[in-house]
Structures are given as structure tokens and as C-alpha cells.
Amino acid sequence: MSELQLAMTNTAGLTSVMSFWVFVGSNISKRWRELMLKVALAVMVVGFVALTVAIVTRGIDAGRFPLANLYESLLWFAWATMGGYLLMQKLYSIQHLGWLASLTAATMFLYGSWLPASQHEITPLVPALVSYWRQIHVPPLICSYAMFFISGLSGLVQLWQSGRLRALAFAVGALVFAISAIGLGTFTSLDTFLLQGLFVGGSIAGLSAAWLSLNKISSGRVNQERAELYDEVGYRGIMIGFPLLTIGIITGGLWANHAWGNYWSWDPKESMALVTWLSYAAYIHLRIHRECSAEKLSLVTVAGMILTLLTYLGFNSLGFGGLHSYGRFK
């Protein structure tokens, strides 16, 4: 790793943590709020730029497109999360989402830095990956995952703003189970079925409980206008993520067709991307006639985020096999 690359990656990691704390801190005092929000945003812009430079230098150092292993994809994910948030911030004033976006980026950095050193090194590619298709196929996917995350996080904020505190707690619980399963799967050698049970059981239980407690409203907490705002942000996030996922899946099919003569082989990761795609297609159609309340749709975005997590990281850590897994590295 070159020094510039290292310095820029570290700057980006550090700024994501910093912007998180400034976003959180902005709630402390009403007087400083506006200023602190501006600072947090500026810090995030710095991080975004630093990460852009880091990724570009990594590409130059490696002499290839810098998206070939899990570590590199995590950098991209953090980049797309920051970029996606900044994009949304241009369309909406979404300060309540800032700390969650920073937290997501920071978590990805942390996860990446805990991976074994072999992941950080620049390694040559296996024959199957030597193709210009790789850079057409993978970036849209990673960016779509990041947009789905932003959308799911927005769903959480929507639940908060609409006073669905109990549902929110359950939804967060579901996420915690899912994330823990992935963390444990990456860094320990617990039994695969146990981890899968933790992931699936925890998220289904949490989301079902959340669904059932949607009627419980803490009326003093309702901010209808903001609830509407975050509902829309969640939707827009998906409307940006969905085309990206579509492009990623289709170019993947074209690549496979080009390389192996088959668009689709029901490889586990392909299938998972399809599951995510179908679920968001369901969300879009659910929304067309607005039969569903905004809160239910928010829960769907959270469910979507969990599916995205499973598609993106679940495969390595929860023991699904297949062509696409980045390989286990324990």
C-alpha cells in the first residue's frame, strides 16, 4: 500500500467517525445546532474526497480496477454511502439521517480494517475476474447496496418521526441480530447453522414484532412533516438504488453469458441479488397505489436493508457457497 493511499484511507475512516460525533453532538445545544450540522457535513465531504483519492490511488498502485476483494468493496461501499447521503442532502434537508450514514460508513471501515492483512494487500486476479466487465458489473451493485442502506436508515428515522417507537425498537433489534450474525460469522468459527438461525430468526422475529406493533403510537412524538420527509427519502433512495441493482444484475448476466455462455446459473449470490431485486420490485408496486401506510413501507425498507446485508456480506460469513463469495478467510 502506498503512503498516499494509506493516509487517504485513514483520513476517510477518521472523518466518518468524526462526522458521526458532530452529527450526534448537534443535538445537544439548540444554539449551535445549525453550525454543527454544517461542520458535520463539511467533515463528511472531506472524508468523501479523501476516500475518492484513496480508491483511485489504490487502482493506480494495483494497475487494475480497485474492486476485486471484500476489503476493496467495503471501501466502495463506504464511498457510496457517503456519496449517496451527500446526494440526498442536496435534494432534502435530512440532518436526522446524517449520524446514521456516518455510522454506517464508519462501521464498514472498521469491519474492513479488522479483516486479515491478506485482504488489504493487492492480489492478482483469478482468470474468471480478468475482464472489463468487472468494472461495469460490480460498482453499480455496491452503489445500489449503499442506496438501499440509506433508504432503510431513512425508514428507521421515519418510524421515529411518526412516533412508532416500539416498532422502531423491534426493527433495530432485527438489525442488531443480523449484524451480529455477520460479525460473528466473519471473526469467529461458530457453527454455520447457528449463525444462519441467528440471522434469519432474529430478523424475522424482530420485523414481525415491529409489524405487529405499528399501531402503538407515542402521540407526543409525532412530527408528521418530518415523517413524510423521511418516507420520501426512503422511496427516492430505492428509486436510485433499484436501477443500479438492475444494471448490476443485467451486466452480470451479460458478463456470464460472454464468459461462460449462460446468463444465469442460479449461483447463490446471483439468486440473492434476484431476491433483493424482487423485494424492491414488490416495494415499488406496493407504493404505486399507496395502499400501504408510510410506516409499513418504512418497515419494508428495513427488511430490504437486511436482505441487502445478506446479499452483500451474508455469503462470506454465513456459509453460503458459490462462485461469487469472496472466499472464507478464517
Next chain:
Amino acid sequence: MRVAGQPLRPSDEEMTASVASPVKNSPPAKRSKLAIFASVKMTVTLLILIAATVLVGAWCPQESQVGFQKVIEMFGEQTAVKLSELGITDIFHSVWFLVLIGLLTINMVACSVQRVFPKIRTLKQPMPFFTNREISKLPVNRELSLPVSSELGLEKLSTKLRQSGYKVVENGHSLSAEWGKFGRLAPTITHIGLLSLLAGVTISSWTGFSGFKPTPLASAMSFGSSEHSKLWIGKLPEWRVRVDGTRREDYPTGEPKQWYSDLTVIDSQGHELKKQQISVNNPLSYDGVDIYQSSWGLDQIVLQFNGHERRLDLRQMGKVYAAFLPLEEGMILIFSVRNQVQPVRVFAKTPQWEAPRLLSEIPLGKSVRLGSVNLEYKELIPITGLQYKSDPGYGVTLVAFCFIMAGVMLAAVPHRQVWAHVRTEAEPANEETTAEQDLCILSVGGRSVKAKTAFEKSLYSILTRLEQEFAATGAKA
């Protein structure tokens, strides 16, 4: 076009036709039982069921790809058999899955024809003009008063909207403007794409074929053993493909980097029709059939024992390939090769020895003496894994992919509509303005079904800039 029974909300074009239309409460019309096939509820249900099924398929290793042995490895014999009986180990060929896909197809065709495609017509309808009373009922609306004539006020607004990318139509004291109209093509384009995809896949599956044929150097492959669907009306080619050369290229670490094969297409009389080198990601195409490099290995080693030629089959063992030749009294000769350049290593193993002993290394084309035997390393025959495919639906599928991608991208464009109406009011004289002055009262409103809040923000920022401009010029005057 709405299917009766849907909750009634003013939809885009109904609003366009008669703004602020009171929500019509027509009685639920009688509908045929078939209408369910055209309902979005069914779409959502099917999409979720299919997603869940595919999820199970992603989780459980699929027999058709990795073999049943893998399922047993993962779950143990008993559970594996249970899963197999439930159809879970081959879920993408199960009746359940096929029925779901069938229903989705019917649903999609019905819905597209009945509800999605007809919406194209509404695109041609011009936007109406609204009075200020109608404008005040729009989801986003505001009234400005500007210290100018009404003509100038409306003109300035029109300019500002144009600068922000709106298409503006003016009509006397009214104006209507639209942004991102083409976004409304999204459902139509996407669904045309989805239907074309189904068509393309069907054409391919009924007339296409594919297969995998490991072919040793200097042999020719034909298409006899190809696979195709049950409902098949295609035809297999007569020509064959000869492998004239094939090799592997490694990284310095010994990891494979690329595989190459020199192929020649020959007809039944042996005439050469086409020659090409293929590699991974770089196939040969001939007569509608594509031939891909999909795997590579070493097939046989040719040795000469005191002038007698023997061909031994090679087996892959990690990074090397090995051939075994049993001799008398439990002794086994092992020949190990790594690639086409390095020499063959000859080992001997008896039951008494713990590990095989290296006897010799022989470069290609050379010989050594082992006891009374003259052993020559004559040839190494590589085998190239050729995957082939004929896909007559390819063109349609490709067009479908383009439509789907374009359609979902268009769906990200939120359609925005703005209406404005001006009237003039006389402002009574006050301390600052000595004379009575005409004020332009501008009612502006609009909506964006997909992105109301963002629309509100952008429209208000346009209006604020408009006000500021007049405040500035007003101050000067």
C-alpha cells in the same frame, strides 16, 4: 384506466384532467373473476413468494449445480433426503416455482395490457390551465405579491421555471409547466422490457442448445451430447471443432492466469471453415453457436518404456497432475507434472515406504535410464473444457435488457407539474409608497406524486429567488 375495487385516489392523469377533483366515490363495479390476474396486489404477493422461494434456493445447495453429494455434506444424509423429497434441493425446477412464474407471467401480461400500456395515451394530453382557486387546492401552493405588472410577474416566473428545466406553456393570465414528463414512460418501457425478456428466454429455450465438452488436444468435438429443453424444435449443427493447440498461462506464483485454445471449425468432409484462438472471456462464434473456454486441464501423459508407448491418464491433485502405474509387488510408479514446460517427476512408492521416493526428473522429449528401462517423456496431452451455446433469442433478450434498464432509470425521474395564475390588485398607498401601486398577485401551485417534499423545496426556492429579485429591483426603484 383503473380496475374497479382499487382504493380510489386521484391518480396523476385524473388530476390533470380535472384538478382538485373530488375523490370520486363510484360504487365498486362488478368485475370478472379474472380481474384478480390484473391486480397489483397479486403482483406484490407473487413477487414476495418468488423472492422467498429463490432465497431458499440460494441457501440450499442445488442438486442440478453441485450434485446431491454436496447437499449430504451440508445437512447429513437424513435431512438431505427430506429436503430432496420436498423439492428444495432442486427448487428452480419444482412445480411450485414454475407455477409461480407462470402466474407472474399471466399477471404481468394482463396488467401491462390493461393498465400500464394505456397510460401512454395520457402523455399526449396537454396540461390544462387552472384558476387561482384550483391552484390553492394543489398539494403544494403559495401566493406571492410582486410590485410589478401581472404580465411581467408571469413572464419572470416562466423564465425561472425554464431555467430550472421546466417546459412552460403560457395562456393569458395562466401558465402551466412540466418537468420530467418522460419519467412517466417508465412503467411502459419497463414492462415492455419484461415481456420481451420472457419472449427472448422462450425463443432460446425452444430452439437453442448448450453443452460442455472436455476435448483433448488434436481431437474434434461435435454437438451430439448437447442439452436442450423438453419443448425443443431446434436443429444441431453438422460441423465440428478441432483443438489444434491449448495451453495455460500462469502468474509467477503458479496460480493460473489465463487458458488458451486454438480452434478450427471443420465441416463433415474435414474442410477448414474458421480458425480462432479463444480464451476465458473471449469465445469463438460460428453459425450462431458460441464456443467458450471454460476450464482447462492435463489429460494424459505419453511415455515410452524401452520403445513401447504407454498413455497414462492424469488426475488433478492440487496444483499438480499425477498418473499412476502399478508394477509388480505393490510398487507404484507415480508421474507428476505441473505444466507443459516443466519436466515430469517420477516417483516410486511401495507399501513399505512411508513416502514416495523421487527417482528422476525428465524434461519433455528427453529420456533417462532407470535400471534396465529406458524411459522417455514423449508428450503431454492437455484437455480443454469447451462450453458451447446456441442462443437464437439473444437479440430479443438484449433489447429487453436495454428496455428494462432504461425503464427503471426513468422511474427514478419524478414528474413535476406547476400551475400559475396572475391577477392585479391595487395596493393602497402607505408611508413608503406615496402613490397607489399595482401589485401582481401570483398564485403558484403544483405537485409531484413521487417526490412531493423535494418538489416543494425546489419550487419554493425558485419562488424565493423570484421574490428576492423583485425586492432588489424594487429597492432600487
